Amino acid sequence: MSEGTLYDKVWDQHKVTQLPTGQDQLFVGLHLVHEVTSPQAFGMLKERDQEVAFPERTHATVDHIVPTGNRDRPYRDEAAENMMAELEANVRGSGIEFSDPDSGNQGIVHVIGPEQGLTQPGMTIVCGDSHTSTHGAFGALAFGIGTSQIRDVLATGCVAMEKQKVRKIEVTGELGDGVTAKDIILTIIGKLGTDGGVGYVYEYAGEAIEKLGMEGRMSICNMSIEGGARAGYVNPDETTYEWLKETDAFEDSEAQSASGSRTESGDDPEKFERLKPYWESIATDDDAEYDDVVTIDGSAIEPTVTWGTTPGQTAGITEPIPDPDDLSEEDRDTARRAQKHMRVEPGDTMEGYDIDVAFLGSCTNARLKDLREAAAFVEGREVADDVRAMVVPGSQRVRDAAEAEGLDEIFKTAGFDWREPGCSMCLGMNDDQLEGDEASASSSNRNFVGRQGSKDGRTVLMSPIMVAAAAVTGKVTDVREMEEVATV
Ligand SMILES: CC(C)[C@H](C(=O)O)[C@@H](O)C(=O)O
Ligand code: SF4
Known part of the structure; x- marks a missing residue:
């Protein structure tokens, strides 16, 4: 086995050959498919009379267009119904497993892969979606691909790619109260910029990262692409293995192992133990060399929010919004435009910024831990008058897990709308949209102009507990100033 970074090792192990273009051809371990980016690729396959090469390595879900309210078919929105019907037609009879809304497994593609144990360390994972970087939290090499690459993967199980450089981002120290993984990644992108990672994959390391659970690591890897990096990963460790043990892929392993038998379904009882040495072997070696190393003091990170219209325009909650004149020439104009759109002034802080909508959802922050933390904050409090607050679970x-714990009741009692899983107001491809110039406190990952469905809408990105605090006060709020902040 080759030495070096996880990236080098996983790349080398999946490399089939070098192509005349100079790119490498990589074998793909898992191909995730959703309704928005797959139809054209399936169409190209059909035109050539080709079949899906590895249906057992392909998994589909519906997330972007799916309504989060009434899901009776046909969907009220004709475009949504057509996309759903097309996905169904494409996967039906192909052998591709489909986590459809009747399966109990439907959800945002980057939430369902990990929770079903499809996402594993040392795998190559692709999806026609930029936030595929999320799966790197497990020590997988995971990246978003375009339509022609989706076609290639469907037809051959391989993808052509150029190798990237590796930047280690070391987050040292311990996070303060009320500071979460989301604040780490917003801080990283704020420091390195939205283009800072172009040509790189990010390896997240250091004490603050190691201490995070898998949910936090996923939130961080999820936003790698917002920092310009095609992929991001965390080396697998005991936290990773513990999570995996609980998933469908391995949950019976130990029990089966004890009885020493194979199940009727053909599951291998020793699968977990058999795979673990491989997972351990692909972690970056101590003496590995990086193309770049950046160190960030985790203990200095505050609850962090965006003040502008890119995920790189961020400030700690007590930090002043920058004066465009103080920024590099490159950033000046975008900052000016962003401040005009957001109606913020240099020198002010974001604390106290009025919001109309609180959105707790998306593949960045709609996992059980995110909902638990927000619910713990919301319990016994009420959503502010005039704030439209919604929770959209990731899957x-x-x-179901949140409802079993009564989190839905906590949210509903406080005045939140509790909805069905999907991308929802992260990008507003369904009915969940900002109206007019509404401002939202959002746990999602993009604050581009028009992102949440209205061209005048204003999005402030933040962590789930900060969304919960904003929902309650009707303003961007320093969660540390409120009593009883519980992180679970
Ligand atoms: C629809 C899809 C192509 C897109 C992406 O690639 O990220 C979406 O998920 C997003 O977050 O903007
Ligand atoms: S939740 Fe948002 S970021 Fe994630 S896949 Fe859906 S639209 Fe993209």
């Missing part, structure tokens, strides 16, 4: 499994 049906997250929804």
